Amino acid sequence: EPEVTQTPSHQVTQMGQEVILRCVPISNHLYFYWYRQILGQKVEFLVSFYNNEISEKSEIFDDQFSVERPDGSNFTLKIRSTKLEDSAMYFCASSGGRVNTEAFFGQGTRLTVV
Amino acid sequence: SQQGEEDPQALSIQEGENATMNCSYKTSINNLQWYRQNSGRGLVHLILIRSNEREKHSGRLRVTLDTSKKSSSLLITASRAADTASYFCGQNFVFGPGTRLSVLP
Numbered sequence: 001e002p003e004v005t006q007t008p009s010h011q012v013t014q015m016g017q018e019v020i021l022r023c024v025p026i027s028n029h030l031y032f033y034w035y036r037q038i039l040g041q042k043v044e045f046l047v048s049f050y051n052n053e054i055s056e057k058s059e060i061f062d063d064q065f066s067v068e069r070p071d072g073s074n075f076t077l078k079i080r081s082t083k084l085e086d087s088a089m090y091f092c093a094s095s096g097g098r099v100n101t102e103a104f105f106g107q108g109t110r111l112t113v114v
Numbered sequence: 115s116q117q118g119e120e121d122p123q124a125l126s127i128q129e130g131e132n133a134t135m136n137c138s139y140k141t142s143i144n145n146l147q148w149y150r151q152n153s154g155r156g157l158v159h160l161i162l163i164r165s166n167e168r169e170k171h172s173g174r175l176r177v178t179l180d181t182s183k184k185s186s187s188l189l190i191t192a193s194r195a196a197d198t199a200s201y202f203c204g205q206n207f208v209f210g211p212g213t214r215l216s217v218l219p
Contacts, residue, residue: 004156033207042211043157043202091156093207099144100164103207105156 002026006092006106013082013113021077021109023092032075033093033103034067036060043091049075050098082113118146118186118203118210126216133190135213137203138183146186148177149209151200157209160188160201193217 005024013019025032034046047057049067066078075094079086089110093103118137127133139146145164149157161177163170163186170177176189190197197217202209 043209045208048207089154095207100162102147102159102162105158107156
């Protein structure tokens with residue numbers, strides 16, 4: 001069964017450092033998403049991406065964040081200068097459409113900022 | 115807001131009992147989706163119910179939708195310990211805070 005894969009599973013980084021989280025969406029999907037889940041809290045939408053551009057983003061997704069689809073398979077989330085409060089699980093998801101379709105989630109990357 | 119709001123925030127039941135979780139939303143919808151999250155893992159899609167549907171079943175899951183009340187419910191019948199998870203409703207892939215279900219053996 002096709003799946004969304006995320007790497008690494010766990011990343012530890014120093015405050016102020018840049019970090020790139022990687023995702024390989026399901027190959028024929030067109031819509032891609034990043035979410036954040038701080039420990040014990042809800043799953044927060046960050047951004048959606050379609051046709052090589054951001055289609056929606058939340059208030060959380062400020063100038064410190066960026067997304068890219070550098071090639072035909074990877075979808076990345078970059079945090080330019082990490083803060084302690086960026087520590088969270090980051091989930092990538094993809095879907096074949098925008099309406100009336102399900103999203104498939106990766107297993108997440110646990111980011112720890114120290 | 116496109117997200118749903120689940121109720122209750124937490125629910126604890128005995129194995130074999132039914133669990134009912136509710137979701138309210140504010141904007142008009144094309145569809146509403148329910149997802150499940152095991153602790154620390156990615157969300158897994160359970161059911162999508164379209165705005166012109168009133169009820170949908172999948173195994174032990176039953177979802178209802180009342181567009182006049184802008185609400186939906188997820189019923190899990192004959193619950194098992196393995197159903198212990200958080201359950202989220204949402205539309206357009208934006209989710210509410212979830213209901214944390216604990217099924218006690």
